[in-house]
Amino acid sequence: MLAIVAAxxxxxxxLRAIPFLLFAGKDRELPxxxxxxxxxxxxxxxxxxxxxxxxxxxxxTPWPYLAGLLTVGIQLWRRNPLAxxxxxxxxxxxxxxCTGCTTVSAETFKQDRFNPLISVSSAGIRFQGRPVVPAxxxxxxxxxxxxxxxxxxxxxxxxxxxxxTGRRALWVFQHNYLNRAGYSKTMMIHPLISESGSAxxxxxxxxxxxxxxxxxxxxxxxxxxx
Amino acid sequence: MNATAESEAxxxxxxxxxxxxxxVDSLPVLMGYSTMGFVAGVLLxxxxxxxxxxxxxxxxxxxxxTGTMSIAGVSEIADRxxxxxxxxxxxxxxxxxxxYGFTMLRRWKGVALFRKAYLILMLTDENYALEASCQIRxxxxxxxxxxxxxILNHSYWILGVTFGALAIALLGHVVDPETIRRHTNGMEFSxxxxxxxxxxxxxxxxx
Numbered sequence: 093m094l095a096i097v098a099a100x101x102x103x104x105x106x107l108r109a110i111p112f113l114l115f116a117g118k119d120r121e122l123p124x125x126x127x128x129x130x131x132x133x134x135x136x137x138x139x140x141x142x143x144x145x146x147x148x149x150x151x152x153t154p155w156p157y158l159a160g161l162l163t164v165g166i167q168l169w170r171r172n173p174l175a176x177x178x179x180x181x182x183x184x185x186x187x188x189x190c191t192g193c194t195t196v197s198a199e200t201f202k203q204d205r206f207n208p209l210i211s212v213s214s215a216g217i218r219f220q221g222r223p224v225v226p227a228x229x230x231x232x233x234x235x236x237x238x239x240x241x242x243x244x245x246x247x248x249x250x251x252x253x254x255x256x257t258g259r260r261a262l263w264v265f266q267h268n269y270l271n272r273a274g275y276s277k278t279m280m281i282h283p284l285i286s287e288s289g290s291a292x293x294x295x296x297x298x299x300x301x302x303x304x305x306x307x308x309x310x311x312x313x314x315x316x317x318x
Numbered sequence: 319m320n321a322t323a324e325s326e327a328x329x330x331x332x333x334x335x336x337x338x339x340x341x342v343d344s345l346p347v348l349m350g351y352s353t354m355g356f357v358a359g360v361l362l363x364x365x366x367x368x369x370x371x372x373x374x375x376x377x378x379x380x381x382x383x384t385g386t387m388s389i390a391g392v393s394e395i396a397d398r399x400x401x402x403x404x405x406x407x408x409x410x411x412x413x414x415x416x417x418y419g420f421t422m423l424r425r426w427k428g429v430a431l432f433r434k435a436y437l438i439l440m441l442t443d444e445n446y447a448l449e450a451s452c453q454i455r456x457x458x459x460x461x462x463x464x465x466x467x468x469i470l471n472h473s474y475w476i477l478g479v480t481f482g483a484l485a486i487a488l489l490g491h492v493v494d495p496e497t498i499r500r501h502t503n504g505m506e507f508s509x510x511x512x513x514x515x516x517x518x519x520x521x522x523x524x525x
Contacts, residue, residue: 103409111423112426112438122424138451142514145509164515173346184507
């Protein structure tokens with residue numbers, strides 16, 4: 093770890109020092125073109141930084157752009173950077189908070205049969221605990237970078253798949269939303285296993301022999317017409 | 319403009335005014351760095367697979383001062399990636415830093431070595447953007463502004479990262495990082511807003 097810290101320091105500091113090392117020496121005059129390059133480059137760098145910083149935001153939604161417009165507007169009007177930044181940030185936080193949209197820049201996730209991303213109950217579908225509409229689920233999966241070849245685990249709560257309506261709704265969800273988006277492998281999990289916390293815990297509780305979850309496979313809708 | 323920056327002494331009044339200006343300018347960075355740093359610290363402690371994570375959080379935040387690698391590098395640290403691979407990744411991810419110094423070459427010419435080294439270390443995205451757009455004409459005041467700004471922003475970053483790691487190491491089961499993240503969700507916009515404001519000003523100034 094010490095070596096990693098040292099290497100990180102050396103590379104970061106080295107990169108930042110490159111221009112200074114190139115034109116070292118106390119008495120040497122800076123070439124005019126280098127001076128001009130330095131002045132010219134700053135708006136370009138800052139423009140790149142704006143684009144770059146947007147990649148860490150929810151850039152697929154209109155919210156960061158709305159907040160950006162507000163920031164520019166207030167800056168042009170009042171010429172007060174702090175006021176513009178706070179106004180833009182508050183607007184963005186409100187917009188993002190209200191729509192329940194997450195920015196996934198630093199989010200890490202783990203998906204396996206003990207940590208399903210999706211849960212389904214008679215109250216609706218939840219993705220990572222947040223209520224979503226079925227059409228959002230494939231988008232969220234893609235946002236998280238879940239490969240299409242991965243098995244998608246779905247936690248079925250309160251015996252939802254025991255009722256005809258529930259079975260049908262699940263089948264539609266699997267078939268029309270997940271399969272069509274390319275997520276062809278799904279597995280239903282029952283609450284028995286996911287109620288308890290960690291994987292290890294469950295393993296010991298159930299023993300190695302029992303298989304408390306079952307493959308969903310091609311689920312058939314019961315009742316209704318196709 | 320004077321050739322040697324330190325020869326011009328600042329009056330206490332000038333110092334206070336410059337310091338105040340640096341502090342006000344650094345407030346958006348405080349919002350961004352403390353939350354982003356906290357996330358980086360939490361990640362390192364929770365997923366970094368290292369012992370004494372707060373110590374490493376403190377060291378890496380003080381010496382690297384880069385948000386990108388502090389967050390993106392955690393999985394490499396956890397996987398025990400060889401040092402050379404880690405260095406290469408840092409080089410690729412942070413290559414943009416190599417250009418920031420060009421703007422400061424003339425401004426920091428003749429600054430004492432240690433101070434210059436510190437200023438160079440602190441050429442982060444946000445710090446650079448603020449320093450590059452600083453309108454203070456007087457050379458010594460400008461230098462004082464840059465130094466103060468660097469120290470302020472550096473401390474926000476270190477505090478954010480270290481507290482993030484400490485929170486997980488000490489209270490990992492009491493504090494849910496997800497709750498904190500949800501409450502500060504969207505605050506990362508302050509960094510984008512800072513760049514937008516600086517760019518707006520630069521474009522207007524040119525016209």
